[in-house]
Amino acid sequence: MRKGELHMKLTMKVNGREVTGEVEGRTLLVDFLRSDLRLTGTHVGCDTSQCGACTVHVNGELVKSCTMFAAEADGAEVATIEGAAAEDGTLSAIQQAFQDHHGLQCGYCTPGMVMTAASLLKENPKPTEHEVRQYLEGNICRCTGYHNIVKAIMAASGQEMPAMAAE
Known part of the structure; x- marks a missing residue:
């Protein structure tokens, strides 16, 4: 990130685990999940909300994470594909x-x-x-x-x- 860019700290629950991070204001939720949290199961397909490869749940609602800023999910509960299976790896x-x-x-x-x-x-x-x-x-x-x-x-x-x- 370049000097002088606006950064913000955020906290959210992802797949039941509290996470924190610091992001630039324009960071998309999909990029925060993939790059910062290394949850790469959420895919980037089109960057235009057309394909649905980046779909996650935010506070129980279906969201295309390429259309939401990470900062908008501050304080939210986010569920990704990595949280779909049981902790022992049993598929949903x-x-x-x-x-x-x-x-x-x-x-x-x-x-x-x-x-x-x-x-x-x-x-x-x-x-x-x-x-x-x-x-x-x-x-x-x-x-x-x-x-x-x-x-x-x-x-x-x-x-x-x-x-x-x-x-």
Whole structure:
């Protein structure tokens, strides 16, 4: 950082752990998470809020972290993909469903997809296939065609996709 730039100290809870840092005022949350905290599961895809690869939860709300300043999260509770699994490494139901139903290929979009799916299932524990597809509109996957992602989210909700839709 250059001399004279405005720096601020911030404190937040990330994945249940209190963290502090000093950032330049224009530091994005995604950059603070990746660079300062070394939580690199949150990906930078487009820097324009289009792809959803940087999706995290801030105070329980779905946020594209490339559109939020780190300073805006001061005092907040932030959840990233690194906090989705249990402490012993056991995958969450959503992560396991992505694995079981091949809901990923290159994996770049997967953290954002998993965080988005978690938000959807919190709001609507038994969504329809159509509701899942609508909810994922802010996330881009260039590899899978979304079918297996939707299938994984439906499975994580305890439902299976209708056979007709699966074809």
